[in-house]
Amino acid sequence: MEVINANRQEPQLNLDINGQRSFVKYHAKLEEKPTTTVRFFDRTDFYSVHGADDCELIAKLVYKSTAFVHQLLPDEPDKLSYVTLSKANFNMAVRELLLVRNFRVEVYVRPGGASTTSNNWCLEYRGSPGNLIQFEEILFGNKEILVSNNLLSLQVRLVDGNQRRLGVAFVEQNDCQFHVLEFVDNDFFTELEAIVVLLGPKECLLPSLDGEYIAVKNLLERNNVGVTIPKRSAATPAEKNDLLQDLNRLIRFAKGQQEDALTFPEMQLTMAMEALRVAIKYLNLTNDASNLGHYEIKQLNLKRFVHLDSAAVAALNILPKPGTHPNSPGYHWQSILGVLDHCRTPQGHRLLAQWIKQPLRSIEILNDRHDIVQCLLESPGTLSTLHDDYLKRIPDVLMLTKRLLRQKATMQDLFRVYQVVLRTPRIVNTLLSLENATVKNVLCNAMKSFLEDLSGLKQLVEQVVDFEAIEAGDYLVKASFDENLQDMKNDMSRLLSKMERLQQKAADDLNMEKTQVRLDNVAKIGYHLRVTLKDDSALRKNKNYKILDVVKGGVRFTNEKLSEYSEEYSSLCEKYEEQQKSVVEEIIKVANGYAATLCSLNNELAQLDCLVSFAIAALAAPTPYVRPKMHKEGTGVLMLKDLRHPCLELQEHVTFIANSVAFEKDACNMFIITGPNMGGKSTYIRSVGTAVLMAHVGAFVPCSEATITMVDSILGRVGASDNIVKGLSTFMVEMIETSGIVRTATENSLVIIDELGRGTSTYEGCGIAWSIAEHLAKQTKCFTLFATHFHEITNLAETVPTVKNCHMAAVADAENFTLLYQVRPGIMEKSFGIQVARLANFPDVVVQTAQRIYSEFEDEYTEKQSQSDKELLDKIDAALERLTTTGNDVDINEAELSELVATFAKDIKNLDSEYFRALRSVE
Numbered sequence: 001m002e003v004i005n006a007n008r009q010e011p012q013l014n015l016d017i018n019g020q021r022s023f024v025k026y027h028a029k030l031e032e033k034p035t036t037t038v039r040f041f042d043r044t045d046f047y048s049v050h051g052a053d054d055c056e057l058i059a060k061l062v063y064k065s066t067a068f069v070h071q072l073l074p075d076e077p078d079k080l081s082y083v084t085l086s087k088a089n090f091n092m093a094v095r096e097l098l099l100v101r102n103f104r105v106e107v108y109v110r111p112g113g114a115s116t117t118s119n120n121w122c123l124e125y126r127g128s129p130g131n132l133i134q135f136e137e138i139l140f141g142n143k144e145i146l147v148s149n150n151l152l153s154l155q156v157r158l159v160d161g162n163q164r165r166l167g168v169a170f171v172e173q174n175d176c177q178f179h180v181l182e183f184v185d186n187d188f189f190t191e192l193e194a195i196v197v198l199l200g201p202k203e204c205l206l207p208s209l210d211g212e213y214i215a216v217k218n219l220l221e222r223n224n225v226g227v228t229i230p231k232r233s234a235a236t237p238a239e240k241n242d243l244l245q246d247l248n249r250l251i252r253f254a255k256g257q258q259e260d261a262l263t264f265p266e267m268q269l270t271m272a273m274e275a276l277r278v279a280i281k282y283l284n285l286t287n288d289a290s291n292l293g294h295y296e297i298k299q300l301n302l303k304r305f306v307h308l309d310s311a312a313v314a315a316l317n318i319l320p321k322p323g324t325h326p327n328s329p330g331y332h333w334q335s336i337l338g339v340l341d342h343c344r345t346p347q348g349h350r351l352l353a354q355w356i357k358q359p360l361r362s363i364e365i366l367n368d369r370h371d372i373v374q375c376l377l378e379s380p381g382t383l384s385t386l387h388d389d390y391l392k393r394i395p396d397v398l399m400l401t402k403r404l405l406r407q408k409a410t411m412q413d414l415f416r417v418y419q420v421v422l423r424t425p426r427i428v429n430t431l432l433s434l435e436n437a438t439v440k441n442v443l444c445n446a447m448k449s450f451l452e453d454l455s456g457l458k459q460l461v462e463q464v465v466d467f468e469a470i471e472a473g474d475y476l477v478k479a480s481f482d483e484n485l486q487d488m489k490n491d492m493s494r495l496l497s498k499m500e501r502l503q504q505k506a507a508d509d510l511n512m513e514k515t516q517v518r519l520d521n522v523a524k525i526g527y528h529l530r531v532t533l534k535d536d537s538a539l540r541k542n543k544n545y546k547i548l549d550v551v552k553g554g555v556r557f558t559n560e561k562l563s564e565y566s567e568e569y570s571s572l573c574e575k576y577e578e579q580q581k582s583v584v585e586e587i588i589k590v591a592n593g594y595a596a597t598l599c600s601l602n603n604e605l606a607q608l609d610c611l612v613s614f615a616i617a618a619l620a621a622p623t624p625y626v627r628p629k630m631h632k633e634g635t636g637v638l639m640l641k642d643l644r645h646p647c648l649e650l651q652e653h654v655t656f657i658a659n660s661v662a663f664e665k666d667a668c669n670m671f672i673i674t675g676p677n678m679g680g681k682s683t684y685i686r687s688v689g690t691a692v693l694m695a696h697v698g699a700f701v702p703c704s705e706a707t708i709t710m711v712d713s714i715l716g717r718v719g720a721s722d723n724i725v726k727g728l729s730t731f732m733v734e735m736i737e738t739s740g741i742v743r744t745a746t747e748n749s750l751v752i753i754d755e756l757g758r759g760t761s762t763y764e765g766c767g768i769a770w771s772i773a774e775h776l777a778k779q780t781k782c783f784t785l786f787a788t789h790f791h792e793i794t795n796l797a798e799t800v801p802t803v804k805n806c807h808m809a810a811v812a813d814a815e816n817f818t819l820l821y822q823v824r825p826g827i828m829e830k831s832f833g834i835q836v837a838r839l840a841n842f843p844d845v846v847v848q849t850a851q852r853i854y855s856e857f858e859d860e861y862t863e864k865q866s867q868s869d870k871e872l873l874d875k876i877d878a879a880l881e882r883l884t885t886t887g888n889d890v891d892i893n894e895a896e897l898s899e900l901v902a903t904f905a906k907d908i909k910n911l912d913s914e915y916f917r918a919l920r921s922v923e
C-alpha cells in the first residue's frame with residue numbers, strides 16, 4: 001500500500017434539509033452496485049461518498065478513522081451516511097482503489113456544477129484495474145507510469161465432452177498491443193493459470209459466472225485478478241462486423257499492407273476474436289483518437305516462455321506487494337524483482353516487471369542478455385556513466401507520446417522528447433566504445449536506426465523551439481518560425497530596450513551603478529525595478545518612484561512609464577502565446593507521425609536500463625553474482641555452487657550460509673530434504689528456484705559458479721498459501737496445486753515442493769506426499785526438490801536410484817541446539833522438534849510436556865504403521881468424504897468441491913503409485 005499523506009481536513013457538505021432529502025431520495029434510486037465499486041460524487045471543490053460500505057472504506061482509507069462518517073437526515077429513518085474528501089484525498093483514494101486494491105471507481109458529476117442544487121447527476125467517469133484510461137491524469141499526471149495498464153478477456157467453451165476450449169484476448173494499453181490466443185485446457189485450467197501469471201492482468205472480462213466460468217472465476221480470484229461481467233456480451237452479427245470496423249480503425253497497418261483486418265490470420269480464432277470484441281467495447285478504445293492507427297495484433301506464443309504457476313510466483317517471492325514503489329524502504333530485498341530492479345527510468349521499471357514474469361526459453365536471447373551484462377560488468381566506468389548519468393536523464397517517452405497523440409502535449413513535452421533524441425546518440429556512442437558485438441547488434445543497431453527515423457523530428461524541434469527562452473524557463477516557439485510572431489518579438493525587444501534605459505535612468509536618479517538597480521519580471525507585478533534593502537532610504541527620498549512592496553530580495557518599485565511598458569509587454573506576451581498556440585498545434589500534429597518510432601526507441605532504452613540494472617544488481621550483492629552457463633533444455637546438469645538466497649542475504653542481520661546443489665539427468669533427479677523446523681529447508685529449495693528463474697530472465701545468479709540446463713517450467717507447492725482466506729481449505733489448495741504440478745511437469749521441468757501434506761493430518765498428508773514424490777521421481781523424471789517433515793518419504797531413495805536424500809544440519813546436546821543451515825547428504829538422524837521449541841524460548845514445562853507427548857506419539861505411530869495400512873487408506877477416504885459433505889468449514893460451493901475432490905482422488909489412483917497400490921490391495 002502506498003504511503004498515504006492524507007490531509008485530515010475534511011470539506012464541509014452544506015446541504016439544507018430539502019437538499020438532503022432530495023439527495024437521499026436520488027441516492028436510493030441508484031442502481032445497486034457491487035461492494036468492490038466505490039461511487040464518488042463530484043461536488044466541484046470536493047468529493048463525497050455515500051452509503052455505509054463506501055463510507056467506511058473511504059473514511060478508513062483517507063482519515064484512518066470512521067469518525068469522519070456523518071449522516072444526512074440523521075434523525076430520520078432513511079438517513080444516509082456520507083464522507084467528504086478534498087481533491088488531493090480523492091486522487092490518493094482513486095490511486096489506492098484502482099492500483100492497489102483492484103476496486104472499481106465511478107464518479108458522478110452534475111452538468112451545472114456547484115451552481116446547481118438539482119440532483120441530475122450523471123455517471124461521467126468509470127475506472128477499473130484494467131481500464132484506467134479516464135483516470136490516467138489522476139493516476140499518473142506528469143508522474144511516471146510504473147504500472148502496466150492491461151486487461152484480459154476470456155471465452156470458454158466445453159468441446160467434445162470434457163475438453164475446455166479457451167479464447168483469450170489481452171489488451172496492453174500502454175504499448176498499444178492486442179494479444180490473442182486459442183487453446184484447449186484441462187479441467188484445472190493449468191494453461192490459463194500460466195497465462196495469468198505470464199501476463200499479470202489486474203482485471204478480466206468474463207461473459208458470465210455460470211458453468212465453466214465458476215472454476216475460471218475461482219482461478220482468477222486466487223491470482224488476484226478482478227472479474228468483471230460486461231453488460232451485454234453476446235454478439236449479434238452486426239456487432240461482429242463492428243469488430244472488423246474497430247480493428248480497421250485501431251490497427252497500425254504496415255506500409256504497403258492491405259488495410260483490412262479481415263486478412264489477418266488471427267481473425268480465424270473466432271473465440272479469441274469474440275473476447276477481443278468485448279474488450280474493445282468495454283475499454284471504448286475507438287473513442288480515444290490517440291488509439292486510432294496505433295494498435296498491433298499478435299498471437300501469443302506460450303512456448304517462448306518458461307511456464308510458471310502461481311504457487312511458484314508466490315513461493316519464489318517474484319513480485320513485491322502491489323503498490324510498492326521502487327523508492328520505498330525494503331523494496332530491494334522483499335522480492336526478486338526488487339533485488340534486480342535498479343532501473344533509472346520508468347520504462348525500465350515497467351519492462352523489468354514484465355521480464356520477471358516472462359522468463360525465456362530461448363538460449364540465444366538469454367546468451368545475448370548475459371553477454372551484455374558481462375560486458376557492462378567488465379567496464380565499470382561505462383556502467384556507472386550509463387547508470388548514474390545518462391539513463392537518469394531519460395524521461396518517460398511513453399507518457400510524452402501519449403500526450404502528443406491526445407493533442408495535449410505542450411512545447412515543454414516536445415522539448416523533452418527532443419532531449420531524448422539528442423541524448424540517445426551519446427548513449428549509443430558510449431555503448432559502441434565497448435567494442436562488443438552483442439552490444440552493437442542487440443542495442444546499438446536498433447537505437448541507431450530509430451534515431452535516423454527521428455532525425456526529421458529533431459530538425460523540426462530545432463527549427464521551432466526558442467532555445468534561448470528555455471534557459472529563462474519559457475517554452476516558446478522561435479519567432480523566426482512565423483511572420484506574425486517575428487513582428488511581435490521585435491516589438492517586445494524594443495520594449496525591453498526601453499525598459500533597460502529606464503533602469504539606467506533610475507540608477508542615475510538614485511546615484512547608483514546600473515548593477516545596483518535590477519530590472520526584474522515576475523508573474524503578478526510584471527516588469528519592475530529592485531534595489532537591496534540597504535538602499536531603501538535613497539529610494540524613499542525620491543518622489544518619482546512608487547514603491548510596490550518589500551520582499552526578502554529588496555524593495556520593488558516602478559514609475560508610470562515603466563508600468564506602462566510592462567503592461568504593454570505582458571499583453572504582447574499574451575498575444576504571442578495565443579498566436580503560438582496554433583503553431584504549436586501544427587507542430588504537434590507533425591510530431592504525431594513519429595509516435596510509433598518514439599515508442600520503439602523507448603523500448604530499446606528500457607531494455608538497456610534493465611540490462612544495466614542486472615549488472616548493478618550483480619555488483620550490489622554482498623558477494624557479486626556470477627554469469628550462469630546456460631545449456632539447452634534436456635541436456636542434463638543443473639549445478640549451483642555456493643548458492644545464496646538473493647533477498648535473504650540482503651537483510652542486515654543475516655549472515656547467509658551458502659549451499660550447493662547438483663542435479664544430473666538420469667543420475668540424480670530428486671532431492672528429498674529433511675531437517676529440523678526452521679532449519680533452512682524452504683530457504684534452500686527456494687534459492688534454487690530463484691537462481692534458475694533469474695538466469696532465465698537474463699540476470700546473473702547468486703552463486704560462485706552455475707551451470708544451468710534450461711527448464712520448460714518452474715512449478716511449486718510451498719507452504720500453506722493465503723488462499724485459505726479466500727475460501728479454500730489448506731487441503732484443497734494442496735490438492736489443486738499438486739494436481740497441477742503432476743499434470744504440467746515434463747522431464748525438463750524444475751519442481752519445488754515444500755511441506756506437502758502438512759495442511760492435513762499426518763496419515764493423509766504423508767500418503768499424498770509419497771504419491772506425488774514417487775510419481776515425479778519415476779514417471780516425470782524432472783528435477784525436483786522435495787522438502788518434507790515426513791521421514792518415511794526418505795525411503796524412496798532406497799527403491800529409486802535417481803532420488804537422493806539430504807538434510808539440514810544441526811547440532812544438539814542436552815542444553816543447546818544450533819541450526820547450521822548447511823545441507824548435508826543423507827537422512828537426519830534425530831527429530832529436533834522439541835529442541836526448536838526450546839530455542840524459541842518456550843517455558844520449560846511446555847517443553848517437558850511436549851517431550852512426553854512426543855515420545856508417546858512416536859511409539860504409537862511406529863506400531864500403527866506396521867499393523868494397519870488399511871486404516872490409513874480409510875482415513876484418506878474419510879477425509880475426502882468429510883470434505884465432500886461438510887466442505888471442511890469453508891465457504892466453497894459443495895458441488896464444485898465434490899468435483900475437485902473426485903478428480904483428485906482419480907488422479908491419485910492413476911498415479912501408478914506402489915504405495916497406493918499396496919494400500920488398495922489390502923482393501
Ligand SMILES: Nc1ncnc2c1ncn2[C@@H]1O[C@H](COP(=O)(O)OP(=O)(O)OP(=O)(O)O)[C@@H](O)[C@H]1O
Pocket residue numbers: 654655656657658675676677678679680681682683684808821
Ligand atoms: N542458509 C541460511 N543462512 C542463514 N540463515 C538462514 C539460512 N536458511 C534459513 N535461514 C534462516 O532460518 C529461517 C528459517 O528458514 P526456513 O523457513 O527455510 O526453514 P524451514 O526448515 O523451511 O522451516 P520449517 O520446517 O519450520 O518450515 C529463515 O527465515 C532464515 O532467517
